[in-house]
Amino acid sequence: MNLQDFFYKHNGYARMKDLKEYKFHTRVIAKAVEENIIEKIKPGLYKLVDYEWDGNSSIIDIVLEALKNYVNSKESDLNRLYKVAKDCKMREVMEPYIKVMVIE
Numbered sequence: 001m002n003l004q005d006f007f008y009k010h011n012g013y014a015r016m017k018d019l020k021e022y023k024f025h026t027r028v029i030a031k032a033v034e035e036n037i038i039e040k041i042k043p044g045l046y047k048l049v050d051y052e053w054d055g056n057s058s059i060i061d062i063v064l065e066a067l068k069n070y071v072n073s074k075e076s077d078l079n080r081l082y083k084v085a086k087d088c089k090m091r092e093v094m095e096p097y098i099k100v101m102v103i104e
Contacts, residue, residue, distance in 0.1 A: 014045075015069075016043075072101070
């Protein structure tokens with residue numbers, strides 16, 4: 001499987017961790033960024049440039065992936081996350097996702 005096929009299989013985005021698990025070398029990834037095949041969204045998260053995004057669903061997928069990474073990180077603080085969600089009036093929206101991610 002080549003790099004672009006990997007991204008298509010994963011809805012147009014991938015984490016560095018997943019790319020490394022599939023044995024894509026970091027030089028291949030860096031070259032794809034340089035050639036504008038993929039774009040670095042944030043450290044460890046990339047998206048395929050020419051992928052046809054489905055409206056807002058891709059944004060939601062990326063936000064959920066970021067939330068999942070935070071919940072699973074050593075620095076995660078669920079009390080702080082809930083407070084920020086409440087302050088942003090998003091607690092009711094985020095709470096089910098957070099609960100599922102904590103249980104996984």
